[in-house]
Amino acid sequence: MKVVLAKDILKSNDDKAAENRRAFEKLGLFTLNLISSPGSGKTRLLENTVQRLSSRYRIGVIEGDITTTRDAERVARHCEQVVQINTDGGCHLDSKMVSRSIEELSIDKLDVLFIENVGNLVCPSEFDLGESCRVVVLSVTEGDDKPEKYPYSFDRANVIIINKIDMLEHTDFDMARAEEIIRQINRDAVLFKLSAVTGEGYDAWIAYLENHAFRKK
Ligand code: MG
Numbered sequence: 001m002k003v004v005l006a007k008d009i010l011k012s013n014d015d016k017a018a019e020n021r022r023a024f025e026k027l028g029l030f031t032l033n034l035i036s037s038p039g040s041g042k043t044r045l046l047e048n049t050v051q052r053l054s055s056r057y058r059i060g061v062i063e064g065d066i067t068t069t070r071d072a073e074r075v076a077r078h079c080e081q082v083v084q085i086n087t088d089g090g091c092h093l094d095s096k097m098v099s100r101s102i103e104e105l106s107i108d109k110l111d112v113l114f115i116e117n118v119g120n121l122v123c124p125s126e127f128d129l130g131e132s133c134r135v136v137v138l139s140v141t142e143g144d145d146k147p148e149k150y151p152y153s154f155d156r157a158n159v160i161i162i163n164k165i166d167m168l169e170h171t172d173f174d175m176a177r178a179e180e181i182i183r184q185i186n187r188d189a190v191l192f193k194l195s196a197v198t199g200e201g202y203d204a205w206i207a208y209l210e211n212h213a214f215r216k217k
């Protein structure tokens with residue numbers, strides 16, 4: 001019985017996600033779903049990314065959080081179109097929440113839409129939001145065993161970002177080992193190693209976004 005129920009939930013989520021995707025594709029809007037554990041530096045990464053792109057692109061952000069609006073406030077300093085979703089205890093975003101929030105945005109006037117998921121590496125990976133690109137962020141302070149522990153998240157990523165590389169020397173994170181495991185799980189994801197604090201490694205990530213945001217124009 002439980003299994004059937006879970007399947008139904010995922011099926012209705014997939015249907016709505018397909019609807020979102022059609023709406024995004026019709027507009028040629030590049031959308032990214034950012035997934036990570038809490039504390040990976042995802043919001044900081046998003047803040048800096050938006051800051052670097054905002055003079056040239058029209059950017060929207062959907063901020064998923066369990067209760068607070070702190071992350072949305074941080075991002076809103078660099079971008080006008082920000083919508084906050086409070087999941088009210090829920091540990092992931094779903095496609096219905098995203099569908100409701102895009103009604104609050106003028107998505108026809110955007111080039112890029114970032115969706116910051118709730119900090120959690122487990123169920124966000126099960127819920128398609130209709131995004132064009134799924135980004136999984138891992139920081140070196142979390143340990144190099146994360147991909148091994150949460151293979152489903154890494155398996156479904158289009159982009160994998162290893163963040164906080166400025167902290168590398170203060171941790172026992174083994175970059176070669178992490179990359180090897182990531183490649184065993186996901187051969188095709190584009191991998192970026194960067195620091196949202198020092199800006200190291202950012203140029204490649206920004207170039208990737210620019211290529212994709214412009215691709216359909
Ligand atoms: Mg955050």
Ligand code: ZN
Pocket residue numbers: 090091092123124
């Ligand atoms: Zn969840």
